[in-house]
Amino acid sequence: MPEPLVELRGISKAFGNQRVLDNIDLCIYPDDALAILGPSGTGKSTVLRLIAGLLEPDSGEIYIAGERRQGLLQDGHHHVRMSMVFQQSALFDSLTVGENVGFYLYHHTRLPEARIREIVSEKLAMVGLSGMEDLYPAQLSGGMRKRVSLARAIADNPDDTEDDPRLLLYDEPTAGLDPIASTVVEQLIRDLKERTGHAYAIVTHQNSTIERTGDRLILLYQGRICWQGSRAEAKTTDNPYLRQFLTGDVTGPIRVLDQVGTATL
Numbered sequence: 001m002p003e004p005l006v007e008l009r010g011i012s013k014a015f016g017n018q019r020v021l022d023n024i025d026l027c028i029y030p031d032d033a034l035a036i037l038g039p040s041g042t043g044k045s046t047v048l049r050l051i052a053g054l055l056e057p058d059s060g061e062i063y064i065a066g067e068r069r070q071g072l073l074q075d076g077h078h079h080v081r082m083s084m085v086f087q088q089s090a091l092f093d094s095l096t097v098g099e100n101v102g103f104y105l106y107h108h109t110r111l112p113e114a115r116i117r118e119i120v121s122e123k124l125a126m127v128g129l130s131g132m133e134d135l136y137p138a139q140l141s142g143g144m145r146k147r148v149s150l151a152r153a154i155a156d157n158p159d160d161t162e163d164d165p166r167l168l169l170y171d172e173p174t175a176g177l178d179p180i181a182s183t184v185v186e187q188l189i190r191d192l193k194e195r196t197g198h199a200y201a202i203v204t205h206q207n208s209t210i211e212r213t214g215d216r217l218i219l220l221y222q223g224r225i226c227w228q229g230s231r232a233e234a235k236t237t238d239n240p241y242l243r244q245f246l247t248g249d250v251t252g253p254i255r256v257l258d259q260v261g262t263a264t265l
């Protein structure tokens with residue numbers, strides 16, 4: 001195995017008295033296509049936010065390319081650039097598509113505006129949205145907004161190779177999309193990886209997204225990793241947690257909510 005790009009060692013995290021992650025060990029490798037699975041509320045987004053440096057663990061250590069991270073992303077320079085595609089696309093409604101995609105470049109580089117416009121239009125072309133620079137997010141469908149947020153995640157400074165995102169973190173990028181729009185986004189996630197060579201970790205509930213984007217799967221439940229392996233291994237494992245999660249069976253070790261919202265054991 002190569003050296004991990006990201007390593008979480010013994011990570012625990014609670015919000016108030018709710019323990020969300022309980023002593024998690026997790027690695028992401030430089031060429032990984034990792035899908036993080038698990039029932040709602042099990043801590044998947046929390047894992048992404050910890051990796052991104054948007055949240056600090058209560059205990060445990062986070063290593064990025066072998067170097068221990070201290071503090072949050074905002075506290076200092078990080079030598080591995082990561083980008084996150086948020087669940088709700090997180091676009092600025094008052095900015096145009098072009099301004100959203102170029103947001104990082106406008107605020108964190110000294111590139112001239114004309115150059116930023118060129119990069120933005122190149123990234124929009126990569127996600128199949130050429131010529132949409134002047135529209136506002138409200139004028140787009142949910143699938144198009146997701147694609148704009150993908151374009152923003154890969155809008156790096158081409159004059160600075162240190163600036164290429166080496167890890168993309170996707171939080172439910174196909175949630176709420178119809179099957180065809182989901183396929184477009186899933187293929188895009190694959191294509192972007194092929195073109196730029198970054199690793200990614202993707203949180204998803206959708207079987208099509210697991211199938212098309214996850215080469216390696218991790219199943220989180222009640223704050224712990226209860227299964228991990230390749231997609232091929234997932235098809236044959238008799239691990240009851242993974243089987244139940246992938247088939248959507250209501251009977252099994254994963255507790256589900258019944259129609260009135262109470263937990264059934």
Ligand SMILES: Nc1ncnc2c1ncn2[C@@H]1O[C@H](COP(=O)(O)OP(=O)(O)OP(=O)(O)O)[C@@H](O)[C@H]1O
Nearest residue numbers: 015016018020038039040041042043044045046047
């Ligand atoms: N900033 C926060 N403050 C308080 N509680 C939080 C915070 N962030 C997350 N939580 C709680 O932690 C638990 C795990 O949240 P998280 O978003 O990581 O779950 P998830 O597995 O991604 O869920 P989903 O699949 O529904 O998006 C939830 O119960 C959530 O309410």
